[in-house]
Amino acid sequence: MEAVNLYRAELVTTLVHKSCGVFPREVLDPVGTLLHSILKNTPIDLAEDICTQALQADSFRLGDEAKRVTLSVLGKAVQNLIAPSLIMDLLDDLWTIHQNDQIGAMVSDGDTVLSFTKKYC
DSSP, X not given: OHHHHHHHHHHHHHHHHHTTTXXXXXXXXXXXXXXXXXXXXXXXXXXXXXXXXXXXXXXXXXXXXXXXXXXXXXXXXXXXXXXXXXXXHHHHHHHHHHTOTTGGGOOTTSHHHHHHHHHHO
């Protein structure tokens, strides 16, 4: 079982990281569906650690508030409180924001990031 949890953590981390502008846009909907399915079938105590770990990497460059909001949405998927379409929308927004060439210069309270956090609060 521990091996399964290790692979699950690695898969969730990869799906989140690659959705931050790396995956081709056309795969985001299937990725969102897969991510939702994995999360809703993950024990809550394990899912929190996995999702927190997935958002710690440098590939997520939107600041702490956006991390908190993203973690909240992923937590709702774990509890099966949201439809896969919300995860798809979240990943699409993450992908779009990370396409911005100025993302490195963006501050966590920039307008784009602020709009993102308001949308998913």
